[in-house]
Amino acid sequence: MFDPKTRVLVVDDMMTMRKLVKKSLMEIGFSDIIEANDGAVAWEALNNSPAPVGLIVSDWNMPNCTGLDLLKRVRGSRFKDLPFLLVTAEAEAKQISEAIAAGVSGYVVKPFEVSMLKTQLESVAKRSA
Amino acid sequence: MSFQKIRGDVLITYFLKKDLTSDLSESLARDILDELEKSPVSGAVIIDFQNFRLEYKALKALTPIGIELRKQQKQLYALAENRYVHATIRQEGLDTVVKPIHSVNQIGVDGPSPKAPTKIDVSFINPFIEGTMHVLDIQCRTKVNPLKPLLKRSGEFDCKTDIAGIIGITSKSFTGSIALCFPEKVFLDLMSRMLGETFTEISEDLKDGAGELTNMIFGHAKTILNSRGHTIDKALPSVIRASDLKIDHLGNHDSIILPFSVEEQRFFMEIGTEKN
Numbered sequence: 001m002f003d004p005k006t007r008v009l010v011v012d013d014m015m016t017m018r019k020l021v022k023k024s025l026m027e028i029g030f031s032d033i034i035e036a037n038d039g040a041v042a043w044e045a046l047n048n049s050p051a052p053v054g055l056i057v058s059d060w061n062m063p064n065c066t067g068l069d070l071l072k073r074v075r076g077s078r079f080k081d082l083p084f085l086l087v088t089a090e091a092e093a094k095q096i097s098e099a100i101a102a103g104v105s106g107y108v109v110k111p112f113e114v115s116m117l118k119t120q121l122e123s124v125a126k127r128s129a
Numbered sequence: 130m131s132f133q134k135i136r137g138d139v140l141i142t143y144f145l146k147k148d149l150t151s152d153l154s155e156s157l158a159r160d161i162l163d164e165l166e167k168s169p170v171s172g173a174v175i176i177d178f179q180n181f182r183l184e185y186k187a188l189k190a191l192t193p194i195g196i197e198l199r200k201q202q203k204q205l206y207a208l209a210e211n212r213y214v215h216a217t218i219r220q221e222g223l224d225t226v227v228k229p230i231h232s233v234n235q236i237g238v239d240g241p242s243p244k245a246p247t248k249i250d251v252s253f254i255n256p257f258i259e260g261t262m263h264v265l266d267i268q269c270r271t272k273v274n275p276l277k278p279l280l281k282r283s284g285e286f287d288c289k290t291d292i293a294g295i296i297g298i299t300s301k302s303f304t305g306s307i308a309l310c311f312p313e314k315v316f317l318d319l320m321s322r323m324l325g326e327t328f329t330e331i332s333e334d335l336k337d338g339a340g341e342l343t344n345m346i347f348g349h350a351k352t353i354l355n356s357r358g359h360t361i362d363k364a365l366p367s368v369i370r371a372s373d374l375k376i377d378h379l380g381n382h383d384s385i386i387l388p389f390s391v392e393e394q395r396f397f398m399e400i401g402t403e404k405n
Contacts, residue, residue: 016338019324020268061344061365063185089348090363092355110345111267 002083002125004029006054011035011042011070012087013062017110021057021087024114028121039065043073053082055121060088060095068102075103083128085120087112132157134164142175149178154187161194161205174198176227178209185217188227188367195226196371206230221367222295222306253354254278257307257398258387260349264342265391269322276388281399286386288395292316292331294343296366298402300359305402309343315396331370340366346398 008030012018018035025033034049036042039062046053056074060067071084085106086099096107106124108117131153133144141164143157161174174194195205207214207229215229258275265271279285290310298305311319317328320338328335344366351361384401 014337014341014344015334016320016324017341023325061363063365089345091348091352110348111264113267 001122002030002055005032006030007032007034007049007051008055008057009034009036009042009045009049009053011037011039011056011058011062011067013037013059017059021117024112024117025057027114028118038062039067039070039073042070046074046079053079055124056082056084057087058084060086060090060099068099071099071102071104081128083124085124087117132160134160140172140175142177144177145179145181148182148184149176149187150184151186151190154184154190158190158194165197169201173204173206175206175208178207178211178214180211182211183207183209183214183217185221188218188221188223191227192223192369195223196369199226204228208232216299219297219299219304219306220364222297222308222364223367224297224306226369252357253402254385254387254400256350256353257346257400259353260346261309261387261389261398263349264345265319268342268345269319271319271322271391273389273391276390276395278385278387281384281386286388286397288312288388288397291372292336292339292368292370294339294341294366294368296340296343296347297364298347298361299364300361301405302360303402303404305400307343307347307401308399309339309346309396310399311339311396312394315391315394318391318394336368336370339370340368 008025010018010021010025010033012021022033022035032051034045036045039058042056042058043065058067058070067086067088071086074080074082074084083105084103085108086104087108087110089110091109099107105128106120108120131145131147133146135142141161147153157176191205198205205227207218207227209215209229210231218224218227218229262273262275265273288310289312291313293308293310295306295308298307313331316331316339319342320335321328323338347364347366355361384399387398387400389396
């Protein structure tokens, strides 16, 4: 599993979803959580964070820069090995394949329970180790 | 000025001279309000886009104007040949408050035309019913009971709406929108359970929760319907917050009401679709 001290970047345009994801991550044990309200802001946060970000948990459907756009940008940069989890209501096989092709580390379909998020994070941590 | 205005007895028409950005939209909204304060319009307010584009954030300033006009049985129209303008409004689920039209001939200043009766298609609405039950169970730890679906025109269902999450539906064969409508207390109870805090008012921060619940239910239903051959596109939700809100859907069709009960309170989903 991830070190609980890992800095996590939560990306979602909806404030309530950021709150929900943050609350769930805190229940799992994370405490260093920063937030961004779209992919473009997340990219800035990733580059300017004083402590390195160790995990991104992002929504897919966002205005301006989507979660998929952010994922592609991350995979094409110096952060290419950063674990990247998509938490999204997009559950169709076509979309999941698209995310996998872009290099997503894990995928959680909304609505989700904390246990589902934890299980996904455990698999992501195992694959990233 | 970035727009030109023509005021007649029935219509106020604004002709844009540049793309409608959020800044321009705010000054346009202020001007419309000033005009309506001077004297109410008897027909409609039209924004003629010419060939200019629409920034989706610009819709925010126009939404309260559209709602206010609807309360007065009037309509705000977006007249545009550019299909992108229509698609943006529909994707934001705002096509009832800012109605996109291609021609002024589509303006019904004498009121909406009668709606054709619509059958309730169980195979289409069931994924939305299941989705609502599933999403609220998992995300809000709340069991809700579906009540008998009915056509809106029957007038047999009455439930106050203080906040609604709306999402536009576009597909190859039909377009429309869904609205998840809550009285304030039901919404606050659901958000309190979802986020593990007690909320007593619908703050700016909290209201997007209505959009997110709608988004999850739409995502659930879309997955099922597309697996059966539909081609429903992705869309972003929007939220309308107003006291005793009435939702209407674009087109000559009847909306379907899916009522739910939760601990002796009620809320509902409205679905309005029309064949392309």
